[in-house]
Amino acid sequence: MSCxxxxxTFEEIDQVSRLVAQKLSAFLKTLRDNGFAVxxxxxxxxxxxxxxxxxxxxxxxxxxxxxxxxxxxxxxxKFDGLFDAFWLGKRVRSRSMTSGAAKTAxxxxxxxLQDGGTISGQSxxxxxxxxxxxxxxxxxxxxxEGASRAENLAEVDFRKLADPEQxxxxxDAAERLAKAMRTRLTRRDLARRHGYRxxxxxxxxxxxxxxxxxxxxxxxxxKDKPLRLVVLxxxxxxxxxxxxxxxxxxxxxxxxxREAEAFLFHTRLAHVSGAMKERDAARALDRLSILAQGAGxxxxxxESLATFNRHHAARVIHSRTCVMIVxxxxxxxxxxxxxREMGRLAKRCRxxxxxxxxxxxxxxxxxxxxxxxxxxxVDLYAPANTLKSLVALEPYLAxx
Amino acid sequence: MKTRDEIAQALAACGYIxxxxxxxxxxxxxxxxxxxxxxxxxxxxxxxxxxxxxxVHGTELIRLQCYEGLDQSAALYEWNYxxxxxxxxxxxxxxxxxxxxxxxxxxxxxxxxLLASIRRETPPVLLIDEIDRADDEFEAxxxxxxxxxxVSIPELGTITASAIPHVVLTSNGTRELSDALxxxxxxxxxxxxxxxxxxxxxxxxxxxxxxxxSLQIARMLEGVRKEELRKVPGVAETLDWAxxxxxxxxxxxxxxxETVYETMMCLLKTREDRARVTREVTERIxxxxx
Numbered sequence: 001m002s003c004x005x006x007x008x009t010f011e012e013i014d015q016v017s018r019l020v021a022q023k024l025s026a027f028l029k030t031l032r033d034n035g036f037a038v039x040x041x042x043x044x045x046x047x048x049x050x051x052x053x054x055x056x057x058x059x060x061x062x063x064x065x066x067x068x069x070x071x072x073x074x075x076x077x078k079f080d081g082l083f084d085a086f087w088l089g090k091r092v093r094s095r096s097m098t099s100g101a102a103k104t105a106x107x108x109x110x111x112x113l114q115d116g117g118t119i120s121g122q123s124x125x126x127x128x129x130x131x132x133x134x135x136x137x138x139x140x141x142x143x144x145e146g147a148s149r150a151e152n153l154a155e156v157d158f159r160k161l162a163d164p165e166q167x168x169x170x171x172d173a174a175e176r177l178a179k180a181m182r183t184r185l186t187r188r189d190l191a192r193r194h195g196y197r198x199x200x201x202x203x204x205x206x207x208x209x210x211x212x213x214x215x216x217x218x219x220x221x222x223k224d225k226p227l228r229l230v231v232l233x234x235x236x237x238x239x240x241x242x243x244x245x246x247x248x249x250x251x252x253x254x255x256x257x258r259e260a261e262a263f264l265f266h267t268r269l270a271h272v273s274g275a276m277k278e279r280d281a282a283r284a285l286d287r288l289s290i291l292a293q294g295a296g297x298x299x300x301x302x303e304s305l306a307t308f309n310r311h312h313a314a315r316v317i318h319s320r321t322c323v324m325i326v327x328x329x330x331x332x333x334x335x336x337x338x339x340r341e342m343g344r345l346a347k348r349c350r351x352x353x354x355x356x357x358x359x360x361x362x363x364x365x366x367x368x369x370x371x372x373x374x375x376x377x378v379d380l381y382a383p384a385n386t387l388k389s390l391v392a393l394e395p396y397l398a399x400x
Numbered sequence: 401m402k403t404r405d406e407i408a409q410a411l412a413a414c415g416y417i418x419x420x421x422x423x424x425x426x427x428x429x430x431x432x433x434x435x436x437x438x439x440x441x442x443x444x445x446x447x448x449x450x451x452x453x454x455x456v457h458g459t460e461l462i463r464l465q466c467y468e469g470l471d472q473s474a475a476l477y478e479w480n481y482x483x484x485x486x487x488x489x490x491x492x493x494x495x496x497x498x499x500x501x502x503x504x505x506x507x508x509x510x511x512x513x514l515l516a517s518i519r520r521e522t523p524p525v526l527l528i529d530e531i532d533r534a535d536d537e538f539e540a541x542x543x544x545x546x547x548x549x550x551v552s553i554p555e556l557g558t559i560t561a562s563a564i565p566h567v568v569l570t571s572n573g574t575r576e577l578s579d580a581l582x583x584x585x586x587x588x589x590x591x592x593x594x595x596x597x598x599x600x601x602x603x604x605x606x607x608x609x610x611x612x613x614s615l616q617i618a619r620m621l622e623g624v625r626k627e628e629l630r631k632v633p634g635v636a637e638t639l640d641w642a643x644x645x646x647x648x649x650x651x652x653x654x655x656x657x658e659t660v661y662e663t664m665m666c667l668l669k670t671r672e673d674r675a676r677v678t679r680e681v682t683e684r685i686x687x688x689x690x
Contacts (some may be wrong), residue, residue, distance in 0.1 A: 037579045039583055041583075045434070048431075049431075060424065063421050063424045067424065068428065068432070070587040071582035071587055072439070072587070073439060073573075076589045201481065204481045208484055208485060212488065314572075314573065314574055315575065318575070
């Protein structure tokens with residue numbers, strides 16, 4: 001790529017290598033902006049690679065850098081696009097990139113690459129008209145309560161919901177919850193401290209100094225894994241009133257729990273932990289609104305759960321996982337599918353909590369087909385529509 | 401150091417048909433001296449990569465199978481307590497310091513895979529299989545080992561690697577690995593092979609599989625993987641199935657649709673999948689196979 005005359009002077013070589021180094025560091029920045037975990041050591045190795053003859057063959061260089069910089073499947077999948085955009089100027093004006101700014105917000109094609117998996121289906125998003133949200137079960141109160149804000153939330157711009165004060169409150173709630181669930185674990189741990197099984201090998205080792213007479217015993221105890229919370233948040237039109245509250249809550253959860261994962265679903269499912277783990281709540285919501293294309297439409301809980309079970313469950317769920325689904329249960333897809341997938345999910349995880357904002361209303365009965373199909377598999381079904389009600393759930397959740 | 405094409409050829413000679421990207425990854429492994437992290441669905445041949453790599457370098461393969469609760473004594477080293485005790489009994493009444501020096505010498509040390517891998521004269525291939533099954537603590541410990549390639553044993557001192565082993569880690573993605581470990585490694589995602597590569601794999605691995613049959617089997621597999629299955633068959637299953645078909649003397653899949661349906665048990669490992677791929681579905685997929 002940076003070729004020179006037949007006999008370059010040393011100054012020229014110096015300049016060229018400096019240019020390449022600058023461009024490389026701009027590329028590293030682009031990668032970091034796109035969620036790659038790239039450190040100094042990787043940059044150094046990349047420079048070694050470029051100095052070793054790989055640079056002449058873009059295809060080979062791409063493949064080599066792909067192995068070096070990728071750390072997971074999602075990185076692996078989007079690397080080629082980023083590389084082409086940056087080095088070969090495809091789909092992106094290379095001028096705007098070489099300046100080193102690499103602002104994802106300013107270059108639309110790079111922005112789309114932020115999550116290739118979810119955004120690629122953007123044009124094909126099934127936007128169920130909002131009039132069809134929850135066709136049967138939507139009570140009169142719902143319309144009253146949601147009427148004024150429903151309109152501007154139909155396009156769901158999460159940034160508008162990033163009020164710092166409320167965000168801080170949500171954080172507090174999540175923190176309290178995390179503490180409640182964790183202290184519980186610690187106490188259980190203490191009760192078992194003495195162990196229940198003799199560790200013969202270690203006992204012999206410990207007592208070698210006594211000539212092998214077992215004086216001090218070593219015991220084994222089962223190790224406690226910290227509880228993992230996986231939150232699946234319904235971001236459909238019928239839930240738009242509450243999406244903001246719960247997003248802030250999720251941000252707190254991801255921050256405070258030792259192990260937590262978050263997913264958003266509407267007609268599709270999106271893994272949002274990465275975007276939400278941003279320390280700054282406002283920035284997290286910013287990144288999220290890119291991921292959440294198509295939010296505010298209809299809900300396909302069954303299909304979203306099927307996606308979750310198929311592609312994510314094996315990775316994010318272990319034997320001490322509590323899955324928290326936040327949804328009103330208004331399913332626009334097949335309710336039978338929802339029931340089946342809930343059954344599968346229930347087999348995998350320890351507990352399922354279903355929080356339903358609608359259930360907080362007076363006179364609400366779970367009659368919607370979706371929620372009816374799901375309820376048999378749910379361990380805790382509770383109303384939650386405000387932060388206060390979330391905090392009130394603390395004792396129940398701590399017992400899970 | 402070998403070039404990419406030479407590596408691909410050498411791998412093929414060892415019975416592993418690699419794609420161009422994997423060959424690149426292996427040449428980078430040598431150049432940058434970094435471990436290689438392989439991810440992918442179960443049964444796509446991740447472990448085979450390490451075996452083929454050992455064959456290419458003509459060295460030993462040292463394998464550490466990870467599991468929950470794996471600790472240093474099972475992975476790194478352990479003292480041979482029984483022998484130590486016997487030695488103490490035998491030297492009863494002797495000088496205490498001398499006895500201590502003796503029982504904490506290398507003679508009484510049991511090396512486990514990780515220690516073994518750094519004490520070899522020629523660098524072996526160290527396969528750390530299914531790292532996602534091990535605990536977080538073990539992962540952190542491994543990270544330290546992979547960066548320094550030295551181990552300190554309190555009673556004996558520090559052991560530094562005589563040769564840096566070729567390290568291959570595999571993960572099935574049952575747990576999210578730490579960013580630090582991921583960053584340390586080169587990453588390669590092992591996907592299901594395309595039709596041509598799969599056919600070549602069958603021919604390389606199964607004696608008596610003709611080119612036309614291998615291609616038919618590979619096409620069939622392509623169709624089966626497109627069905628909504630709970631457990632998508634991997635390359636290992638393909639090879640089982642191909643071996644079964646060859647063993648049953650099938651020359652052309654179209655000649656024996658009944659056998660094809662019946663031997664699908666090699667591919668479909670759950671009751672639901674078996675129920676989903678009915679006779680009709682099998683025939684439909686078979687119909688698309690030229």
